[in-house]
Amino acid sequence: MTDATVTNPLPPLYYLDNFYSILDTVSSRYPDLLTRTESEWIAAFKALAQPAQLLLVRMLSRKGNWFREDKFNYPEIPSIDAAINELATSSLVSVTSSPTLDVALAIHTKPELLQLFDSLPLKASAKKPEIVDEIMRHAGSCPVLPYRCIEVSHDVLPVFLLLYFGNSRQNLSEFVVSDLGIYHYETVPLNIKDRLFNERSQIDAWLALSNLADEYWETVESKQRAKVRELVCRLPEPFDWPPLAYKRNRLVNAVARDLERLGDIDAAEFLFVTSALPPAKERLARMALSQNDVEKAAGYVADMLASPYNEEEKEIAERLARQLSKKGAIDAPAKTKNVFEEECVALTLTQRVEMISADYYREQGWQVWYCENLVLNALFGLAFWDIIFSPISGAFLNPFQRSPKDMYLPEFIESREDVIQSRLADIRENTAFVLDTYEQKYGLANDWVYWDYVDKTLISAALNTLSNDQLIACFERILFDRKNNRSGHPDLFMTKDGKCRFVEIKGPGDKLQHHQIRWLNFFVEQGIDARVLYVSQPQD
C-alpha cells in the first residue's frame, strides 16, 4: 500500500475550509453562470457567523434535505440552537415542529414511529415499509414534535461540486483523502480562466442528466428493469456539445439495451438511432438481423465499415458483414489470420489457473508476473508522464485529477501532437528515463500507473527485454485508442535470459476475447514473443 497507513491530522474546521475553497473557485471561475439564487445564497452564507456556517455545511454534505435538531452531534459547534436560529433568520433553512407526514415518516426510525403513533394498531414485528404504509392509511398528520425539524432551503452543493470539479463523480471527500495523505496528486498549475461550461443551459442539462442516470441505476439495482420504460420519455434530445452528447448517449444506450432485452424492439431502435456512440449501430444491425431484415442490417454494417468509431466497431462490422455475406447481402472482408502460437498443457488446478500457469513457466526458468494490463499501462503512464500532466488549457480544472480531462478524447493527441512525436523519438534513443520517472513520481496518482501493483523490478525487466522500437510500437498502439487499448493485454508477462514473453492464459471453458486477439497478433507482428496457453485438467 502506497503510504496508506500514514494519515495526517486534519485542521479542526477542515470541512469549512474545503467548502470555502469550492465557493471561492466557483465564484471567480463562473461569476456569469451562477443563477441569482446561487449568488444570493453565497452572499448570505458568507454573512453568517461561523457556527451557522459549520452547521449548514454539515447538513449540505449529508444525504437528504431534512434533519432533526435532536440528532445533531457536532461538538465543534458551540450552540446548535443559535446556529439553527441564525440559519432560519437568513432563510437558508426552514424550521418546523410539525413536518408533513411523509417527511416525518422518513426522518424517524421504526421504534420512534411505533411510539409516535402508538394510538394506531401497529405491529412491532412488521417491516418498516409496512408500518409506513399503515400510518399513511390511518393517520392524517404527524403529531407536534418536541424537537425541531430543519429543511435545507437550497440544494446548492451539487451545482457547486459540478462547477468546481468539472464532473459529477468527485465530492468534498477528495479534499479529505488528499489531506490525510491517502492520495497524492501531481501538481499542475490551474488557470482560473479555464472553464468547462460556457452557458448556463449546459450546467442545467448536465445536472438533469446526472439525476436521470442516478434514477436509472437505482431501478437497475432494484432489479426492476421493466421500470426503465418510464424513463424513456424523459431522456433529452441529442446535444451538440460533446461532453453532454457523450453523457447522454451512454445513458440512451443503456436504456435502449434494456428495452431490447425486454423485447421492446421498436422503442429500442427509436432510441439507438439517436445515439452516435457504440454500440448503438451494432445493436441496430443485430436487431435488424434477428428480425430477418437483411437489407436494413446491411445498411448499418456498411455505415460502420465506412466510418468506424474505433477499431472495435470496425471489427464488429467486419464480423457482421461476414454473417450477412452468407445471405448474399453484402461482400465482406476476409477474416484475418491469427499469427500467434497456441500452447496446450494439462495442469492440476489447485488455485487460479493464472497462478498455476505462472508456476509452470517458473519451472522453465522464467521470472513471471501476473499483471494483465498493469505493466504496459504503467510503462506508458511513466514514459509520457509530463505530457499527460502538461498544463494544456482546460485539461486540469481541479487539484485532484489522475489524468487530464481530455485523456480519452481525440483532442488529447491533437493538442499534444508535437511533444508526443518527439517523446517517441526520444524513446528510440533511450528508455532509462522511465525508471527515473518511476522514482521521482512514486506514489502520485496517475490513471495509468497503479503503484501498489507494479514494482520497479517489473518495470526495469520490461525495459530491459523489450527493444526500444517494440516499446514505441506498444505506446503508439495505446496512444491510438487510449480508452480501448488500455485493456486486453495478456495475463502473464515473463522474462528469461534477456528475452520477454506475454502469455494469455485460458482455462477450461474460457475463450480468447476479441481485444485479446488483437493484442496477441500485434505483439507477434512487432516481433514480441506472445502466445496463448490453453490449460486443461489432466486425465487420471
Next chain:
DNA sequence: TGGTCATCAG
C-alpha cells in the same frame, strides 16, 4: 442479538 447494509467522519 448477531449479521448486513447504508451512511458518515476524518
Next chain:
DNA sequence: TTCACACGGTCAC
C-alpha cells in the same frame, strides 16, 4: 455511477 475479465449457457451452421 464501474470496469475488466471469466464462466457457462444457447443457438445456428
Next chain:
DNA sequence: GACCGTGTGTCTCTGATGACCAGC
C-alpha cells in the same frame, strides 16, 4: 463459432455507527 447474461473482484480510503431485520 458467435453471442449473450451473469458472476467476481475491484485498481477511487477505512473504520465507526446506527438502522433494519431475521432468528432465537
